[in-house]
Amino acid sequence: MPDTTTVAGPGERPADRPRPTRLRRAVASIAVGGLVVVGTAGLAFADLAPTAPAGGAAARFVPPDGYAALATAGDGSRTIHESARDTGPSLLLEEPAGAVAHLFSEIPFDVLGSAQLWRDMSTPLDTPGVPLSSIYLLDDSGVSLLTATGAELGFSYLPGLVVLPADAAPGASWTGEGSAIPGGAIGYTTAGEVAAGDHGCLVTTTDTRYLDAATGEELLQVVDTATWCPGRGVVADRADSGSGPITVESRPLPDVDTGLGGDVDPEPVPLELADAADWTVRPLAFQRSDPAFGDSPRGTPFEGIGATTADGSLVLAATGRLTAFRVDGATATQAWGAAPGGDVLQVAALGELVLVSTSERRLVAYDQRGVRLWNQRFPDVVLARPEAVGADLVAVSLDGTLRRIDAATGETVWSIALRTDVAQAPAVVGGTVVVVDRGSTVIARSLEDGSAVWRTELEGASRVAAGEGILAAQGTTTDVWRLDPADGAIIWHGERPGAARLLLVTAELVVAQSDEGTTAFATGSGARRWTDAAAGGLAGDGTRILLTDAQGLRVRDAAGELEAQLEVPVAGAGTTRFHLPWGDAVRVINSDGTGWLVAP
Numbered sequence: 197m198p199d200t201t202t203v204a205g206p207g208e209r210p211a212d213r214p215r216p217t218r219l220r221r222a223v224a225s226i227a228v229g230g231l232v233v234v235g236t237a238g239l240a241f242a243d244l245a246p247t248a249p250a251g252g253a254a255a256r257f258v259p260p261d262g263y264a265a266l267a268t269a270g271d272g273s274r275t276i277h278e279s280a281r282d283t284g285p286s287l288l289l290e291e292p293a294g295a296v297a298h299l300f301s302e303i304p305f306d307v308l309g310s311a312q313l314w315r316d317m318s319t320p321l322d323t324p325g326v327p328l329s330s331i332y333l334l335d336d337s338g339v340s341l342l343t344a345t346g347a348e349l350g351f352s353y354l355p356g357l358v359v360l361p362a363d364a365a366p367g368a369s370w371t372g373e374g375s376a377i378p379g380g381a382i383g384y385t386t387a388g389e390v391a392a393g394d395h396g397c398l399v400t401t402t403d404t405r406y407l408d409a410a411t412g413e414e415l416l417q418v419v420d421t422a423t424w425c426p427g428r429g430v431v432a433d434r435a436d437s438g439s440g441p442i443t444v445e446s447r448p449l450p451d452v453d454t455g456l457g458g459d460v461d462p463e464p465v466p467l468e469l470a471d472a473a474d475w476t477v478r479p480l481a482f483q484r485s486d487p488a489f490g491d492s493p494r495g496t497p498f499e500g501i502g503a504t505t506a507d508g509s510l511v512l513a514a515t516g517r518l519t520a521f522r523v524d525g526a527t528a529t530q531a532w533g534a535a536p537g538g539d540v541l542q543v544a545a546l547g548e549l550v551l552v553s554t555s556e557r558r559l560v561a562y563d564q565r566g567v568r569l570w571n572q573r574f575p576d577v578v579l580a581r582p583e584a585v586g587a588d589l590v591a592v593s594l595d596g597t598l599r600r601i602d603a604a605t606g607e608t609v610w611s612i613a614l615r616t617d618v619a620q621a622p623a624v625v626g627g628t629v630v631v632v633d634r635g636s637t638v639i640a641r642s643l644e645d646g647s648a649v650w651r652t653e654l655e656g657a658s659r660v661a662a663g664e665g666i667l668a669a670q671g672t673t674t675d676v677w678r679l680d681p682a683d684g685a686i687i688w689h690g691e692r693p694g695a696a697r698l699l700l701v702t703a704e705l706v707v708a709q710s711d712e713g714t715t716a717f718a719t720g721s722g723a724r725r726w727t728d729a730a731a732g733g734l735a736g737d738g739t740r741i742l743l744t745d746a747q748g749l750r751v752r753d754a755a756g757e758l759e760a761q762l763e764v765p766v767a768g769a770g771t772t773r774f775h776l777p778w779g780d781a782v783r784v785i786n787s788d789g790t791g792w793l794v795a796p
Contacts, residue, residue, distance in 0.1 A: 262537015570606025726756025
């Protein structure tokens with residue numbers, strides 16, 4: 197643990213017991229950070245979990261998975277809050293080990309295995325700061341706070357601190373006691389009661405006291421009044437720890453035009469391969485760092501989906517949610533987490549913008565801090581990576597709904613229905629956006645208004661790509677075409693072996709990758725320039741080509757000359773691997789939570 201921590205390990209007494217002022221500040225941060233308000237529309241938790249909701253009558257007041265809210269404190273400071281819901285211990289495994297290790301030792305694993313958890317992640321908007329995470333348990337006691345992390349003093353309650361009882365109704369009351377930090381050096385007692393609020397809401401008043409477990413001395417008293425509304429969580433909160441009340445009110449975050457996007461830049465950071473000959477391979481360690489609980493290894497595996505933002509942050513999918521890491525040297529430290537709702541299908545980073553496609557048929561945008569900016573609903577899931585167009589982006593859903601979207605606000609510039617299935621990414625070239633449908637029709641639409649420009653039937657066509665004003669298409673089996681972006685006419689046709697995987701276009705090359713390797717064609721003539729056995733990944737900086745496979749990576753120039761070749765230790769059995777190029781480096785991510793950094 198860092199020198200500043202005041203949390204004792206199991207069986208230890210803190211070297212410097214937190215004084216009431218410090219404890220008061222920490223509890224105040226939880227009072228603000230734990231406030232969650234969400235909209236009432238959307239899927240209920242029962243639709244996302246195979247078991248009936250626990251928590252008794254309190255369960256209906258807990259927000260559903262993936263909802264966001266804007267909270268404003270009495271001093272005007274604002275935070276964005278996002279709810280995650282899950283069954284099992286995965287949410288706890290995303291927390292610092294020091295905050296949850298004793299829970300795993302004290303709570304039977306079969307109980308944790310079926311535990312219904314709710315996490316509130318709050319991110320400050322107006323001042324620099326790390327997100328705060330609060331995890332609640334829904335069980336026979338109602339809704340109870342288990343852990344609060346991210347602040348200068350962390351809490352881990354055992355048993356959980358009840359915030360809303362299972363018999364949540366006017367006139368209900370409860371009491372409780374337990375430990376507030378691992379090791380039990382600080383204990384707590386609590387008493388609460390429920391009163392009726394407006395519009396079916398409930399008002400809880402709780403008196404929680406923190407005690408020195410050894411002497412019984414009262415360290416702090418917190419009196420909290422919270423208004424809970426069905427399906428919305430806490431909509432108003434007033435906490436007083438003796439130094440003046442802290443008040444917070446909250447409202448659901450709109451789907452679009454939240455006013456939070458500012459001048460977010462969706463322009464991707466260019467790849468730089470000129471110094472690839474100087475690259476080395478080093479282990480990339482993933483960790484969770486907390487002001488109170490210190491550093492600990494990352495506890496959950498990755499899902500093989502991820503992206504890199506303009507500032508170099510890794511954004512990776514894990515257990516249906518997002519986790520972002522700041523990379524410093526060969527260490528990736530968890531910076532924020534997000535719960536867009538449902539399962540994550542695709543993650544893309546367009547410059548400063550993180551775009552997440554979910555099984556709930558939504559395209560959700562975040563900035564590099566993890567603040568949700570907007571949430572676009574589509575008629576079907578978005579399987580294809582969106583493409584940047586100046587300050588906008590274009591995205592297409594599986595049912596063929598093609599939209600141009602303002603990257604900062606999420607507002608629709610135009611939307612058209614192609615009435616055909618589209619699963620691959622669009623290409624932007626010559627004032628048009630081009631897609632290929634599942635019937636192998638290449639379709640071009642105007643970037644200005646979405647109107648039809650041309651369409652071309654190419655037997656077996658499966659994907660398109662563009663660069664430097666050049667448009668190419670790849671067939672499912674052996675075909676590669678260069679097309680005229682003005683009318684879709686075929687300029688040349690080539691062939692390469694294997695089933696199609698990736699396609700890249702530069703000023704000099706059209707590079708097609710399949711499950712049998714990579715083939716580069718001259719853009720002008722279509723003549724085959726060179727081949728490579730790599731079949732695991734493909735990227736370029738405009739003049740050089742990055743090729744990856746299970747054994748490592750290679751960099752070739754336009755003529756096919758090998759400029760760099762590095763071996764990366766093979767991943768273990770059952771582990772999948774993916775590569776995320778960024779700037780002058782490549783991050784190699786393994787699904788088991790390990791990785792490699794390839795950089796100068």
